[in-house]
Amino acid sequence: MYPVDLPDVDDAGLTSASEQYLSYLESRPWNNEWFQLSQTSKVAITADNARRVQLFEDDQPDCALLALYSPDDPTQVVALYLHEKWWCVEDVLRTSSKSRSGLITSIMERVIVFLLSQVVERSSQEKALFSLHPRTESCKLLWRDRQAVGFYTVKHKGSLCDSWSSRCYLLPALDTVLVRRSWRRRGFGLQMLEDYCSSFYTEACLGVSSPLSPSMAAVCRSFLQQHEEYLEQLYEVEAPGDWTQRRNIWLSIQLGRYSLGNNEENSPTSGETQRNEERDSSQKT
Incomplete structure (x- = not known):
């Protein structure tokens, strides 16, 4: 156990x-x-x-x-x-339960997300990949073969953007995505993006936090090629996500605005991590 x-x-x-x-x-x-x-x-x-x-x-x-x-x-x-x-x-980071698979969330899963984001996926010389996630930000942990292999977090529509203003998100936003190094190149990033979109299928627009890393842009391209119904729904967004802060991801791909990664999971990071990297002058990709 x-x-x-x-x-x-x-x-x-x-x-x-x-x-x-x-x-x-x-x-x-x-x-x-x-x-x-x-x-x-x-x-x-x-x-x-x-x-x-x-x-x-x-x-x-x-x-x-x-x-x-x-x-x-x-x-x-x-x-x-x-x-x-x-x-x-x-x-x-392990489970003895064969039934624990796919994307799950609980308080113990939040403990594991803390380990993955703050401890496991960095060397002793590096800072943590992510800042701590707020309680209001939901997380889903991905299990495969009785191991925790990755997670994603979501900023919810109506939740506060920060602690010093009254701005709230105007749409859901996929904020962070991580796949452990030893589990990349197996389609797990795509699986998590699919789960995120299906979890908010009633929303007219869905966000992915800006800026998109090359690997996240590649995941979005693969997803939109397979799910054309989301071509006009998936946007790269900056908080709080009004129409002047949104860019249609498929249109941006067609216009060559992204440097797409060679593989959809070359990098574990999405928008928030890339912002942290720029602030810390430390590249994780």
Whole structure:
């Protein structure tokens, strides 16, 4: 059994368990617990190596997890505290259930999205691929062969664009897409775009956050070639997405406005990640 297979917990339960265990670690004057990474490597479970991490952006109410870090690399998360025990990162990304497949969302899936976006798909020298996702932004996690292989997030119509203005999104917007490096070039990016569009089939217009990376543009091209009914519905958008902030994606493809990737999943990123990269002067593609 893996954490995602155990009974689901709520935000308050996650936070309370993390705080209680961290208090226990801080009150111990001795060190007699270790987390075994491999046959030859282990990490001391101490208050110095354990830190609270936020699950959501600007989280109100608070939702935090307890992560164990390597003392040799303070940026490397080696385990998470879930269901009253430590789990290595790879075990958190797995399931023992054959029935868990396709795109699913729950609080434990949000924990896994956090791992994929903040921890797993980067080297120790890189910053996180994405900024933390707000609670109001929905996420769907993609499962295949009992492993978490990717996710996508959506800004919902009517949700606030930011925390400092009253602007709201005027249409749904596919904001971030990630496929793990070892699972690319298998059509999962296309599968997630298809799921997004079918989930909002009643909307007259659907958005994809600007700017589109070459790989995301290639995914959109493949999708629109197969689903011509969306040719006039799918737009590249900037928040909040009024008509002056929309560009029809199919028209832009025909006009050669995008540098299309050679393969639809050469890059894991979509609009928000590319914006983060420009801000951080760090390319992930």
